[in-house]
Amino acid sequence: MQFLIEGAFQLKTTELIHYIHSPLVILVSAFVETAPFALILALQPLLHLKELIHSPLNSLLWMGLFLYVPSGVVFFISNRREKAILNLSERLTSLKNEAREQADRAKELDEDTIISSYLSNEGQTGDELARLLDLSKKAVVAEEVHLFLYRAGRLVCYLSTSETAPVPEQEGLIQDILKNREDRMVFSEDKELENTGYLSNEPVRSLIGCALMDGQIPLGVLTAESLRYRAFTERDLEVLKGVTSLIVNALTRQRLMTILKISHTGLNVLHEQSAELTTVLDVDEILNRIVHSVRKLSGASVVLLWKKSASYRVFASKDLKVRLERISVRKINETLLKIVHTNKKAIYFDDLNRHRGAKKLLLPDGFPQAASMFVVPLLLNSRLEGMVIVLSREREGFNQYQRHLIEVYLNQAAESLSKAILHEEVKHLAFTDGLTGLYNHRRFQERLQEELKRAERYEEPLSLILLDIDHFKRINDTYGHPAGDAVLRKLAELIKKTIREIDFPARYGGEEFALIMLKSASKEAKKIAERLRKTAEKTIIKTDAGEISVTLSLGIASYPEDAKTREELIEKADQALYRAKHSGRNRTVLYRG
Structure with missing residues (x-):
């Protein structure tokens, strides 16, 4: 040109x-x-x-x-x-090839690319164990609780509720417990127990010892001691066994930390979210964290269903406007989720449009629309306790790597849930009356103080019902104490069925019960109290000694109209109960009635 x-x-x-x-x-x-x-x-x-x-x-x-x-x-x-x-x-092509290779290799995660490692350091474990020992001491009403662990081939006192840790000996009871791998409960009527296997600070007359086993590997012994004769029962032994399970989990807990040949970003998120679960012992908090973490791992919307009796509680990620709080198992079985509910296996629907012509609904009413869905069951000891539903608006919204990463995380979360549930069960035993299954007096006092502060903060009413079984002493004298116990258990059952789920029932002492009625002024509380009184009056209680009928006297005081403090509220409710008993019994009386 x-x-x-x-x-x-x-x-x-x-x-x-x-x-x-x-x-x-x-x-x-x-x-x-x-x-x-x-x-x-x-x-x-x-x-x-x-x-x-x-x-x-x-x-x-x-x-x-x-x-x-x-x-x-x-x-x-x-x-x-x-x-x-x-x-x-060239770099983009390389990244695409690497990502494709990593996604393809994700199917080998279970066999070749997982390594294990501890996620909690010794300091965190020590704090957790200290809380468990303190809880155990309260739960079984022991003088002291000690944790002995193998260190350098011999038992040492690793942790104790006592200021002065006991010194283990060469042989004795705790050594035999560990050797035979057999839990023991022993008493001494006349003098202190001999040859316990450690030098105690006080003369011990009752002792429970539970072996800590990691499979077939002995880790140590947990002991609870008392200065009283026959201070412990079989129930206390079961409580301590439950605590040993928690301790073993804390000592041997391993988490899946590193996934080889997969996305570095996904690995960091997995590690970060899993580590957050290791220190949490509240079930609801763990469930909310699971929703948050799965959303971070998938970049999609998440709904978690957690089984409660014949229904599921609903937890949803913040991007969704799911107003459901509960959904029945029956409604779940009317949708595609029944497949997971029945088979207890994860399932991926890469294109939900292909299922729209089926007889079943895709998702329950109130759920968001989606083009693809990944559902993973939450299994605890092989039991289905819930399911996590990950929803995308795109077809084929999740690749194999993402799905596997979610499953790995949820397996770890299931372990944390098991630990939290066991912890709550042990904690519940510490705060529960052994005969009736209701909360005990100490927990009632704590909860009433908490609820009064909450009522004051949110300017809500609160009522306290104190109730008493009329002529209960006559029942014990006539039919015997076992029959009296049966009456108390039956009344506790009636209370649970009559009050609302948000209310708090407790055994106040003897034949007296206390009910904290949340968000209820005196009139609402009286309606529930009358319903309970009439139900109890019509109920025939069958015992080995014969059929027994009872009546109840109930007194009610309310915050803020009757009292402003815990002590005042209890006193006013007690005065109302006194008037009910001295004005003919079998009635409900308001403090300002």
């Missing part, structure tokens, strides 16, 4: 034609490789040989400056840009 332009100039001798070729060279320099560009510049003197011979020197300099410098700058910039684009393209 430049040759043609230069030839036209030579024929026509028109300067305008001559000036066209310079921008052309500059333009071409942006699109050619290094070798062609060098050739073009090398040919310029030949094309302009006539000007080099006849033109003044300054004209040649201006032409060279105008031609060579802009062409060189344009070529340099264009060349660098092309190299940068090429590097980015």
Whole structure:
């Protein structure tokens, strides 16, 4: 092209034609490789040989400056840009290939690419064990609780509720417990127990010892001691066995930490979210964290269903507007979720549109619309306790790597849930009356104080019902104490069935019970109290000693109309109960009635 332009100039001798070729060279320099560009510049003197011979020197300099410098700058910039684009393209291709390879290898996660490691350090474990020992001491009403562990081939006192830790001996009861792997409960009526296997600070007359076993590996012994004769029961032994399970979990807990040959980002999120669960012992908090973590792992919407009796509680990620708080098992079985509910295995629906013509609903009413769905069961000891539903608006919304990462995380979360549930069961035993299954007096006092503070903060009413079984002493004298116990158990059952789920029932002492009625003024509380009184009056209680009928007297005081403090509220409710008993019994009396 430049040759043609230069030839036209030579024929026509028109300067305008001559000036066209310079921008052309500059333009071409942006699109050619290094070798062609060098050739073009090398040919310029030949094309302009006539000007080099006849033109003044300054004209040649201006032409060279105008031609060579802009062409060189344009070529340099264009060349660098092309190299940068090429590097980015190669890097993108490499990343895509690596991601595809990692996703393909995710199916090997269970066999080849998982390693185990502890997630909690010794300090965190020590704090957890200290809380467990303190809880155990309260639960079984022991003087002291000690944890002995194997260290360097011998038993040492690793932790104790006593300020002065006991010193283990070479042999004795705790050594025999560990050797035989058999839990023991022993008493001494006349004198302190001998040969316990450790030097105690006080004369021990009752002792429970439970072996800590990690499979077939002995870890140590947990003991609870008392200065009283026959201070413990079989129930206390079961409580301590439950605590040993928690301790073993705390000592031997291992978490899946590293997934080889998979996304580094996904691994960090998995590790971060799993580590957060290790220190949590509240079930609801763990469930909420699971929803949050699965959303981070998947980038999608999440609904968690947690089984409670014949229904599921609903937990949803914040991006969803799910107003459901509960959903029945029957409604679950009317949808595709029945497959997971029945088979207890994860299932992936990559295109929900293919199932829209089926007889079953895709999802329960109130759930968001989705194009694909991944559902994973939450199994605790092989029992289905819930399911996690991950929803995407896109077809094929989750690749194999994402699905496997979610399953790995939920397996870890199931372990944390098991630990939290066991912890709550042990805690419940510490706060529960052994005969009736209701909360005990100490927990009642704590809860009443908590609820009064909450009622004051949110400006809500609260009522306290104190109730008493009329002529209970006569029942014990006539039918015997076992029959009296049966009456107390039956009344506790009636209370649970009559009150609302938000209310708090407790055994106040003897034949007296206390009910904390949340968000209830005196009139609402009296309606529930009367319903309970009439139900009890109509109930025939069958015992081994015969059929027994009872009546109840109930007294009610309310916050803030009757009292402002815990002590005042209890006193006013007790006064109302006193008036009920001394005005004929079998009635409900308000403090301001």
